[in-house]
Amino acid sequence: MALGACADSLASLKGILANWHIDQSMNTPNIIRPARRAEIPTLAELIQRQLPDMMASEAAVDSIGARLGDLIDDSALLLATIENRLAGMILLDIDQQRIIACFLDPKVASSETPKSLFATAESLLSQFGARWIECSSKPQVQRFMESLGYQHQESPNTTSLLMRKALVSPDDKQSESLFETLADLGIPENYGTTRRLKRIPEARLLVPIGRDIFDRDQKLTPAAATAWNQLQNAAAQQGITLQLVSAFRSIAYQASLIRRKLENGQDIDKVLRVSAAPGFSEHHGGQAVDLTAPGLKPLDESFAESKAYAWLKSNAGIYGFKETFPVNNRHGINWEPWHWRFHNRAAR
Numbered sequence: 001m002a003l004g005a006c007a008d009s010l011a012s013l014k015g016i017l018a019n020w021h022i023d024q025s026m027n028t029p030n031i032i033r034p035a036r037r038a039e040i041p042t043l044a045e046l047i048q049r050q051l052p053d054m055m056a057s058e059a060a061v062d063s064i065g066a067r068l069g070d071l072i073d074d075s076a077l078l079l080a081t082i083e084n085r086l087a088g089m090i091l092l093d094i095d096q097q098r099i100i101a102c103f104l105d106p107k108v109a110s111s112e113t114p115k116s117l118f119a120t121a122e123s124l125l126s127q128f129g130a131r132w133i134e135c136s137s138k139p140q141v142q143r144f145m146e147s148l149g150y151q152h153q154e155s156p157n158t159t160s161l162l163m164r165k166a167l168v169s170p171d172d173k174q175s176e177s178l179f180e181t182l183a184d185l186g187i188p189e190n191y192g193t194t195r196r197l198k199r200i201p202e203a204r205l206l207v208p209i210g211r212d213i214f215d216r217d218q219k220l221t222p223a224a225a226t227a228w229n230q231l232q233n234a235a236a237q238q239g240i241t242l243q244l245v246s247a248f249r250s251i252a253y254q255a256s257l258i259r260r261k262l263e264n265g266q267d268i269d270k271v272l273r274v275s276a277a278p279g280f281s282e283h284h285g286g287q288a289v290d291l292t293a294p295g296l297k298p299l300d301e302s303f304a305e306s307k308a309y310a311w312l313k314s315n316a317g318i319y320g321f322k323e324t325f326p327v328n329n330r331h332g333i334n335w336e337p338w339h340w341r342f343h344n345r346a347a348r
């Protein structure tokens with residue numbers, strides 16, 4: 001990029017930042033969506049040629065272009081469009097909990113563009129249980145970043161500012177109590193972000209679905225219960241008996257389950273390969289079931305060789321159930337052929 005063009009871009013970026021508060025009349029809605037793989041070449045070229053960056057990333061623009069592809073799988077490359085024109089984009093490093101870059105097109109972006117991009121990136125990280133987010137910003141955008149709730153952190157680098165924002169409000173007692181439980185069990189703070197496991201709130205409305213193989217009452221959300229009932233009946237009609245091992249589990253129950261394993265001498269890394277951390281288990285949402293069939297050892301990989309598993313592979317999808325933890329999954333959880341989760345029609 002020529003020096004002149006660069007200076008121009010920065011001047012226009014500065015212009016946008018300065019005018020945000022008086023530019024309310026031009027508030028056309030920004031649509032934020034994850035970028036698609038096919039868009040990478042165009043986006044990389046745009047970044048290199050014309051879009052000014054609000055961040056003061058150490059990474060060269062070229063290497064940012066090369067990284068775009070890695071971000072797609074995580075939906076961590078977000079685009080803002082206004083009336084089908086690209087207004088800006090934000091690049092999020094989920095592992096480092098850091099905004100890598102935020103580009104704006106001064107000709108298209110509105111005052112809402114960077115706000116919406118930051119808000120979407122922050123909410124993506126929050127879903128993984130992140131407690132803060134960081135970025136290195138250019139000094140001229142410090143005030144704007146502060147208006148979004150970022151605070152300047154002491155750092156040895158004088159050309160850029162390290163800004164950090166807390167993602168959990170001190171009033172959020174539920175999160176606070178969960179974080180205490182996780183710390184107590186020795187589960188690292190970045191558990192959800194590094195494993196790409198989302199926080200799952202406890203279901204509020206549950207209905208009974210009968211007893212499991214241990215004769216305990218089990219529950220699911222009404223929609224999941226109906227779907228489970230249909231799934232079980234359809235299997236029975238074809239001579240397959242599906243049995244419940246577990247359905248809804250509370251956060252406290254999940255914590256007690258893990259605590260028991262630790263007390264039996266297992267180490268936490270090993271435990272977390274078979275059990276999700278409290279607050280991150282799909283069983284909290286009342287939509288997941290652990291299944292077995294008569295004569296099989298419950299919660300054992302051998303379930304994958306059963307007729308019941310083969311039937312589920314072909315038919316569970318019809319009733320909205322999906323296998324969540326296949327072989328070599330991204331979440332660091334061992335293969336769980338017995339674990340199936342109902343997905344609402346809208347989410348499918």
Ligand SMILES: [Zn+2]
Pocket residue numbers: 283288289290338339340
């Ligand atoms: Zn399960």
